[in-house]
Amino acid sequence: MAKTIYLDNAATTPVKPEVLESMLPYFTEKFGNPSAVYNFAAENKNVVTQARETIAKALGTNTQDIYFTAGGSESDNWALKATAEAYKDKGNHIITTKIEHHAILHTCEYLEQNGFEVTYLDVDEQGIVKLEELKKAIRPSTILISIMFANNEIGTIQPIKEIGEIAKEHNILFHTDAVQAFGHLDIKVDEYHIDMLSASGHKLNGPKGIGFLYIRKGLKLRSFVHGGAQERKRRAGTENVPGIVGLAKAVEISINTMEERVKKEKSLRDKLIDRVLAEIPYTRLNGDRKKRLPNNANFSFQFIEGESLLIMLDMKGICGSSGSACTSGSLDPSHVLLAIGLPHEIAHGSLRLTLSDETTEEDIDYVVDTVKEIVEKLRSMSPLYEDFVKQNV
Amino acid sequence: MYSEKVMDHFTNPRNVGEIEDASGVGTVGNAKCGDIMRIYLDIDEDGIIRDCKFKTFGCGAAVATSSMATELVMGKTVQEALQVTNKAVMEALDGLPPVKVHCSLLAEEAIHAALWDYAEKNGIVIEGLKKPKNDIHEDEEDGEEY
Numbered sequence: 246m247a248k249t250i251y252l253d254n255a256a257t258t259p260v261k262p263e264v265l266e267s268m269l270p271y272f273t274e275k276f277g278n279p280s281a282v283y284n285f286a287a288e289n290k291n292v293v294t295q296a297r298e299t300i301a302k303a304l305g306t307n308t309q310d311i312y313f314t315a316g317g318s319e320s321d322n323w324a325l326k327a328t329a330e331a332y333k334d335k336g337n338h339i340i341t342t343k344i345e346h347h348a349i350l351h352t353c354e355y356l357e358q359n360g361f362e363v364t365y366l367d368v369d370e371q372g373i374v375k376l377e378e379l380k381k382a383i384r385p386s387t388i389l390i391s392i393m394f395a396n397n398e399i400g401t402i403q404p405i406k407e408i409g410e411i412a413k414e415h416n417i418l419f420h421t422d423a424v425q426a427f428g429h430l431d432i433k434v435d436e437y438h439i440d441m442l443s444a445s446g447h448k449l450n451g452p453k454g455i456g457f458l459y460i461r462k463g464l465k466l467r468s469f470v471h472g473g474a475q476e477r478k479r480r481a482g483t484e485n486v487p488g489i490v491g492l493a494k495a496v497e498i499s500i501n502t503m504e505e506r507v508k509k510e511k512s513l514r515d516k517l518i519d520r521v522l523a524e525i526p527y528t529r530l531n532g533d534r535k536k537r538l539p540n541n542a543n544f545s546f547q548f549i550e551g552e553s554l555l556i557m558l559d560m561k562g563i564c565g566s567s568g569s570a571c572t573s574g575s576l577d578p579s580h581v582l583l584a585i586g587l588p589h590e591i592a593h594g595s596l597r598l599t600l601s602d603e604t605t606e607e608d609i610d611y612v613v614d615t616v617k618e619i620v621e622k623l624r625s626m627s628p629l630y631e632d633f634v635k636q637n638v
Numbered sequence: 639m640y641s642e643k644v645m646d647h648f649t650n651p652r653n654v655g656e657i658e659d660a661s662g663v664g665t666v667g668n669a670k671c672g673d674i675m676r677i678y679l680d681i682d683e684d685g686i687i688r689d690c691k692f693k694t695f696g697c698g699a700a701v702a703t704s705s706m707a708t709e710l711v712m713g714k715t716v717q718e719a720l721q722v723t724n725k726a727v728m729e730a731l732d733g734l735p736p737v738k739v740h741c742s743l744l745a746e747e748a749i750h751a752a753l754w755d756y757a758e759k760n761g762i763v764i765e766g767l768k769k770p771k772n773d774i775h776e777d778e779e780d781g782e783e784y
Contacts, residue, residue, distance in 0.1 A: 548695065549695065550672055550673075550695055550696050550697055550700075552697035552698055553648070553696070553697055553698055553700075553701060556640075556645075556648065556698045557649070560649065569672060569697070578672065588669075589669060589670040589671075589672070590669030590670065590672075590695075593669070593672040625654070626651065626654050626693055626694060626695075626701065627674075627693060627694070627695045628665060628674050628675070628676040628693040628694065628695055629669060629674060629695045630695075631656065631676075631693055
């Protein structure tokens with residue numbers, strides 16, 4: 246295959262050339278430690294501050310509320326564990342959802358082992374949190390609500406503003422894992438009443454190994470990494486200056502190009518969804534048709550299994566992902582697909598395709614034609630399809 | 639992740655399909671875990687497997703092990719087919735990743751299930767063959783007249 250069509254941008258994205266270019270000097274000639282006194286390192290302190298400003302501006306908040314981390318998972322861990330620790334005298338109850346990323350779910354499980362109680366909210370069949378259930382789950386001991394901005398698998402966007410309002414009304418802190426949403430959707434932390442927000446560089450054409458946690462001013466969260474006085478004594482370790490510079494550049498580009506990019510991605514995504522649903526029978530779209538990330542499409546093809554589909558797509562130069570058990574290394578398919586009520590065998594046959602601004606209309610046509618061909622081939626080999634056909638003769 | 643042989647059998651699976659009026663059909667696995675294999679055997683009066691076909695719902699390894707299993711039992715006697723173990727299937731495929739070993743077990747079970755069906759239909763006992771435990775489609779026996 247001459248060409249690779251990369252449709253796994255929810256997994257990671259390539260670093261944009263401008264981003265890489267902005268980073269390079271900070272590996273070599275501008276290698277100074279931002280904490281150093283001499284003039285030569287002063288610029289490095291400045292670029293870190295500028296990067297913080299760029300991100301704060303994107304979120305409509307103050308520069309000092311942005312704390313750099315090693316990525317989304319660290320940010321999620323920090324937000325949850327530090328909140329639990331800081332507010333344990335107020336209560337021991339946390340509310341989250343069944344469709345969070347494992348960085349949240351496994352951290353919650355860890356907290357449960359340490360005396361905290363966690364409510365995992367159900368979602369409706371589109372993957373959206375039910376606000377009434379959220380309200381019902383609130384107890385006097387609830388200290389934190391952590392609900393993702395948009396889901397990584399099915400792309401569903403949560404009613405974050407309403408959730409933020411409910412949290413505020415009840416005087417409960419609100420954290421959102423915005424790893425999939427930041428840089429793709431316009432997020433203003435004050436408007437949405439967000440107290441903490443996690444984001445990651447490599448989901449928006451920035452480098453891997455860098456992310457940040459927004460912490461609203463006044464929250465008494467302690468340091469997660471102990472050591473030096475970096476990040477206002479809240480996250481020790483010499484700053485990842487090239488990473489921080491690259492992240493800020495990526496944020497700048499993604500914010501500046503958002504309107505145009507989102508428009509383009511949405512139109513291609515809709516074309517993809519429309520063609521697949523129209524041309525491949527026994528197929529469903531997972532997640533909400535409208536309230537979904539601009540670049541996300543997630544399908545379930547009945548009677549076939551996702552890993553087979555992925556390997557065959559790969560042989561045709563198409564990179565996608567699946568929530569099938571075989572791709573997760575366990576016997577259970579994706580917890581997100583099960584949470585929206587899919588039976589196991591349909592969850593096994595899922596395919597997630599996530600577009601980028603590089604995706605073209607020709608790509609989409611080629612992908613649909615190829616998926617169609619492969620689904621047909623796999624169904625012709627499937628005993629489930631055989632049974633289905635016989636039962637419906 | 640997969641050996642060349644596995645990829646070959648996955649992308650060009652041998653003996654995919656159904657056998658009408660098969661001597662024995664075995665279906666094992668379940669959709670919940672993401673793997674279902676069905677093996678059809680055509681066995682002649684001398685107890686020799688004249689034809690073997692399969693259908694599989696599952697990952698690349700599941701398809702490849704089914705394909706290889708059909709090749710390994712083709713032309714064999716019932717007794718010889720019984721000796722086709724999951725290990726033999728794996729070796730013939732130049733190995734499988736550890737998480738996929740269960741696929742080869744499923745292939746072995748599918749053959750055993752088809753042989754069991756054959757034995758039941760003909761009222762015979764195949765020495766060394768145990769009742770398959772993984773047959774999830776017991777109610778499908780009447781489906782064979784198709």
